[in-house]
Amino acid sequence: MTLIEKTLESELLGIVKELYPGFDMSGKLFVQKTGDAKFGDYQTNFAMVSAKALGRNPVEMAKEIAAKYIRSGTVERAEVAGPGFVNLFLSDKFLGEYVKSANTRAYDFTFIPRRGDVLVDYSSPNIAKRMHIGHLRSTVIGDAIKRIYKFLGYKVIGDNHLGDWGTQFGKLIVGYRKWLNRADYEKSPIGELERIYVEFERRTEAEPELAEEARQELKKLQDGDTENTRLWKEFVDMSLTEYGKIYRRMNVSFDTFHGESFYHGRMPGIVKTLLDKGIAQISEDAVVVFFEEAEHLPPCIIRKQDGAFLYATSDLACIQYRREHYEINRIIYVTDDRQIDHFRQVFRISERMGLNEPKVHVPFGFMKFADGMFSTRKGNVILxxxxxxxxxxxxxxxxxxxxxxxxxxxxxxxxxxxxxxxxxxxxxxxxxxxxxxxxxxxxxxxxxxxxxxxxxxxxxxxxxxxxxxxxxxxxxxxxxxxxxxxxxxxxxxxxxxxxxxxxxxxxxxxxxxxxxxxxxxxxxxxxxxxxxxxxxxxxxxxxxxxxxxxxxxxxxxxxxxxxxxxxxxxx
RNA sequence: GCGCUUGUAGCUCAGCUGGAUAGAGCAACGGCCUUCUAAGCCGUGGGCCACAGGUUCGAUUCCUGUCAGGCGCACCA
Missing domain, CATH: 1.10.730.10 (Isoleucyl-tRNA Synthetase; Domain 1)
Incomplete structure (x- = not known):
């Protein structure tokens, strides 16, 4: 069914066209709900918005417009108020019938340009860590955005951009070999992996060589080492099983689970493209993109000294992948606001690469305790x-x-x-x-x-x-x-x-x-x-x-x- | 230092691409169950919308500056 605002706007359009022929009213003609019943049910500010361009007095214009509503079936009466509002009082008959048929027929949203796929990135937990309340907002807001766009008739793809390829795997692999308690691991896999991770962080202070060891294991994994890949796969599978339970419980779902690893094969190509096009340069043995001063963005590392890729690299690869596999309407990223700069960097770089699809970052404030941040490392989380x-x-x-x-x-x-x-x-x-x-x-x-x-x-x-x-x-x-x-x-x-x-x-x-x-x-x-x-x-x-x-x-x-x-x- | 972000009632927050006397909830106080679920409803008190300028017919909303909090700022995600 037609939205009531649309009905009222088309009626208003007819009136305005008749009164002010030839006037360009684009963007000026709209009807909105009122804040108070005494100002009617809906209102238009058209007279105030257009008075200057027409060289007219807004109140006089409002009077002209209001007078035209006399024989309308939808509007019982139209009143002029304040500096030129036209307040519309719906007829009881029209209102009653509208409400009666609301919900029985789908709302008509065809006036919205809905071509293409809306991709929503949300939740995105880090593998081998149990989900805690820090994951709540992205999961819940992203899921709602997905549902809302679907309701409006968009084709929507919800993607869980898993953190399945980060530095934590180097640490986990080292810890797994050194300190794993097999019995605990079988009982509560992610719990034990978390313990190992915390153990790693604790010991690193006294044994800085552990960090180097972890870096090497990560590099081996990223280069395709068989044993490390097997372990990695094990961590991912067990984590996904756990996440699946909680998503079902929360009534949250995804269409794809393309984590960072999914884009691994593309990353060398991304780096090459960036270097070839002169977008990135080698700096201190890393591949880095620098920004113009006016952009106020810190340099963005695309490839580390040791050859490993980073979050930005995988996000760029992800955009490229999506461009090849979807007809992108827009991409929506739902993350906490500490990542604002990261996404600005990625969006800027992707535009320079010619990946110009609309992208939007939906940031939210992260959650913390009154006395400090949540941290799996410190163990002060609420699951x-x-x-x-x-x-x-x-x-x-x-x-x-x-x-x-x-x-x-x-x-x-x-x-x-x-x-x-x-x-x-x-x-x-x-x-x-x-x-x-x-x-x-x-x-x-x-x-x-x-x-x-x-x-x-x-x-x-x-x-x-x-x-x-x-x-x-x-x-x-x-x-x-x-x-x-x-x-x-x-x-x-x-x-x-x-x-x-x-x-x-x-x-x-x-x-x-x-x-x-x-x-x-x-x-x-x-x-x-x-x-x-x-x-x-x-x-x-x-x-x-x-x-x-x-x-x-x-x-x-x-x-x-x-x-x-x-x-x-x-x- | 640079950048982003936030500042609205005692507390937690809304405020819809600028609109009419700024709204809820909680907390406080006073009412409403022999009547459709009282997890509810009605009422009272409580505000220089951080501050100062600017744009506008009109600013809590947009712009500039100041102050205060939070966050980010080369190899984490």
Missing amino acids: LDDLLDEAVKRARAVIEEKNPGLPEDEKDLVAEKVGIGAVKYADLSKNRVSVVIFDWDKMLSFDGNTAPYLMYTYARIRSMIRKAEDAGKNLRDDASILFEDALERALAVRVTQFPVAVMKAAEAYSPNLIADYLFDLCQSYNSFYNALPVLKEKDELLYSRLLLSEQVSRVIKTGLDLLGVETVERM
């Missing part, structure tokens, strides 16, 4: 599984208190969804590009703008609809949505705002805009729910409110799904 367990445990306790009558197995299921939803939403509802101080109580809050609040609103509606069905009052196709109370109307207007909220979230790569929208919708619904009875009303009003409730529940479910948060029918 992702432990965080989820704690969340589920707390959710279980609340269910026990609020809804003890639920069957035990359903309590478990609901606790899992509520707990995990709360954790994911805690990250998705924020837009902060600054450090996040980890705090159990904030991460696992169930009040206010949280997943449990939204899920609760959904469950309430479902419960009401079940009760209606039990009473023989099923939803009716021929019901109309009536606006007897301002609360109903405010709620209906919010339902119409959903698709644009999704578009804005996509444009800004900010899932929190959907979270904000859903929270607002749910607050509006709960006010309605609290003030206006549904099942006690006479039929016409009962079916109207039931249908409105149903439509709200669908938006909540769809919206939460875009955030990767599941709903439950009761809680």
Whole structure:
């Protein structure tokens, strides 16, 4: 179905064309929601934006435009306000019908240029390390961005760019040969590998020759040494098995797992190209790209003195690979903001190489404790599984208190969804590009703008609809949505705002805009729910409110799904 | 030193490509369950939107500068 803004804009376009023939209104003509119901439901700033170019008074223009709305079926009345706003009050009939058909037909997003593939890089854990809460944000935000772009009709590929080729493998191979505890390794493979890694870091201070040994093992691995390759493969496979469990638990999925190793074969070619084209040069035996002073970027090392490749090399190879295998619409990288410079470097270099596809880095603030950084090396991490367990445990306790009558197995299921939803939403509802101080109580809050609040609103509606069905009052196709109370109307207007909220979230790569929208919708619904009875009303009003409730529940479910948060029918 | 980033209520944060008296949640206080799930709703108090200039009909939003925090700055990812 056509977005309400599009309907209103095309109507406005007709009016404006008639009033100001020949005027170039590109980029000036748009309709947006209002901040307050007294300013109508939607508004346009066209008069204010165009007055200067037309040499007119904006208020007079606004009056001319408003006057043309007299016989519109969509707009009941148009008012001029302030310095030249035209405030549009939708007709109840149009609004009711729009809300009634919302969600039953797919929204029409064909006006968005959606050609090609959107590639999203996210999660990207380092092999042989258990996932901890530092991996949460990239995983959850990346997954949501993927879902949001899919919803808009893009073809999306989610790629887990695994850290499966870094320096840690040299250290792991050395440690594996020297200190591995076989029994522990069989019991908890990644746990033991982590221990070895920490051991390596601990000993390096006293035995600096270990570092050199690790460098050599890494080089051997990168040159294809059989034994080192076998070990490497073992580490990767075991890690992926563990990650698979946690991704399933979090309802996160990927289309490809092309880690850094996947691009290894391309890296010499990348280096050669960069040198041949004069983009890179040899400096202190390394291959380095330097930037212009105005770019304010530090030199970027493409190949180390010892011949090994780096993160930047694999990212360039990755872009090249994608160019050959996809029709790239854009590439989206979701990582913490410490990598901003890295991606600026990679993007600049790739452009000089002629790899000009749009690329965007979506940075977020990394998470730390009040007293310092997480570090596998130091051992002060909170494992992702432990965080989820704690969340589920707390959710279980609340269910026990609020809804003890639920069957035990359903309590478990609901606790899992509520707990995990709360954790994911805690990250998705924020837009902060600054450090996040980890705090159990904030991460696992169930009040206010949280997943449990939204899920609760959904469950309430479902419960009401079940009760209606039990009473023989099923939803009716021929019901109309009536606006007897301002609360109903405010709620209906919010339902119409959903698709644009999704578009804005996509444009800004900010899932929190959907979270904000859903929270607002749910607050509006709960006010309605609290003030206006549904099942006690006479039929016409009962079916109207039931249908409105149903439509709200669908938006909540769809919206939460875009955030990767599941709903439950009761809680 | 250079660069990036952040600064909004006591705390945690929204604020939609510049829009009308700046919004939530938590915390505090006062109400609402014989009525559809009180994980809820209604109300009260709480703000020179870090500071100073500039652009604009209009600035929390854009530009410049200052101050403060965080992060990055050749062979980690």
